[in-house]
Amino acid sequence: MGRMSQLDKDDPRTKYARPPFPAQTQQGSGQASELDPPADHGETSYVGTGRMPGYRVLVTGADSGIGRAAAIAMAKEGADVAVTALPEEIDDLTEVRDLIADLGRNAVMLPGDLTDEAFCGELVREAVRELGGLDALVLVAGHQKVHEDVTEQSTEDFDRTMKVNLYAMFWTVRAAVPHMAPGSAIVTTSSVSAYQPQDRMIDYAATKAAIITYTNGLARQLAAKGIRANTVVPGPVWTPLQPISYPGDEIAHYGESDPLGRPAQPVELGGAYVYLAGPESSYTSGTTLTVAGATGVAL
Numbered sequence: 001m002g003r004m005s006q007l008d009k010d011d012p013r014t015k016y017a018r019p020p021f022p023a024q025t026q027q028g029s030g031q032a033s034e035l036d037p038p039a040d041h042g043e044t045s046y047v048g049t050g051r052m053p054g055y056r057v058l059v060t061g062a063d064s065g066i067g068r069a070a071a072i073a074m075a076k077e078g079a080d081v082a083v084t085a086l087p088e089e090i091d092d093l094t095e096v097r098d099l100i101a102d103l104g105r106n107a108v109m110l111p112g113d114l115t116d117e118a119f120c121g122e123l124v125r126e127a128v129r130e131l132g133g134l135d136a137l138v139l140v141a142g143h144q145k146v147h148e149d150v151t152e153q154s155t156e157d158f159d160r161t162m163k164v165n166l167y168a169m170f171w172t173v174r175a176a177v178p179h180m181a182p183g184s185a186i187v188t189t190s191s192v193s194a195y196q197p198q199d200r201m202i203d204y205a206a207t208k209a210a211i212i213t214y215t216n217g218l219a220r221q222l223a224a225k226g227i228r229a230n231t232v233v234p235g236p237v238w239t240p241l242q243p244i245s246y247p248g249d250e251i252a253h254y255g256e257s258d259p260l261g262r263p264a265q266p267v268e269l270g271g272a273y274v275y276l277a278g279p280e281s282s283y284t285s286g287t288t289l290t291v292a293g294a295t296g297v298a299l
Contacts, residue, residue, distance in 0.1 A: 166207050
C-alpha cells in the first residue's frame with residue numbers, strides 16, 4: 001500500500017480548534033462571518049471525487065453550518081444545488097450560491113421562511129424548475145432556543161420550533177416526492193438530543209426524535225417508489241446556531257465535554273450527506289448516520 005497522507009493521519013482531537021473559544025453571542029438567525037474562530041464549511045478543505053455527477057439537489061438551511069457544508073460538498077461532487085435560508089440570512093446564502101457557481105455548477109438561491117406552508121411548496125417547485133428536476137432533498141434547517149423553565153416558554157416559541165423542525169419537513173417532503181424518480185433520496189437532520197435531551201431544550205429534543213421516527217416510516221412508505229430516506233444525527237457542531245442559543249460564557253466551552261475535546265466543524269459532516277444523498281448508499285434507507293464525536297450515544 002502507498003504511504004498514508006498527512007490528511008489521513010490527522011488526530012481528531014487537534015484537527016480543528018478546541019475550546020476555550022472567545023465568549024460570543026449573536027442575535028436573530030446568526031451569521032457565519034461572525035463566528036470566532038471561523039467555521040470550516042469545506043470551502044477549500046473539502047475535496048470532491050465526482051460522487052454525485054449531474055445530481056440536482058435542494059438544501060435547506062444552506063446559509064451556514066451543516067447545511068452550507070452539505071451544499072458545498074455536493075457541488076464539489078458534481079451536483080447542481082438549490083439553496084434556501086431565511087431572507088435575513090441572504091448575505092451568507094449569496095456566498096454559498098457564488099461558491100457553487102464558481103465550481104461550474106448550477107446554483108439557485110431561493111430565500112424564504114420555512115414556517116410558511118405556501119413557501120415550502122413554492123420552494124420545491126422553483127427548485128425543480130430551475131434545476132430541471134430533483135434527485136435529492138436535504139433538510140438541515142432547524143430552530144432551537146434555551147428555556148430554563150417550561151412554565152415561562154411561550155406557545156409562539158414552541159410553535160416555531162415545531163414548524164421549522166417538523167412541519168417544514170412534512171411540507172417540503174410532500175411537495176418533493178411527486179418530482180422524484182426511483183433512485184432519488186431524502187436526507188433529514190436529527191441530533192444527539194433525540195437520545196440525550198437537554199433539560200433546557202426539551203421541545204427541540206422532541207422534534208429531533210420525531211424526525212428520526214418520521215424518516216424511518218417515510219423510508220418504508222417510499223420504498224415502493226424506489227426513493228430512499230435517511231437521517232444524519234450530529235453531535236456538537238460549530239455553527240451560528242450555538243451563539244444565538246446559549247449564553248456567551250457557555251459558548252467559550254462549547255464541545256469541551258465531548259471526549260475528543262472539541263465540537264465538529266461543519267465540513268466534517270459534509271461527507272455524511274453526500275453518502276446518504278448519492279448513489280453509494282443505494283441499499284441504505286430508514287436508518288441514521290451519527291456524526292457525534294465520542295459522545296457515547298447508544299443507537
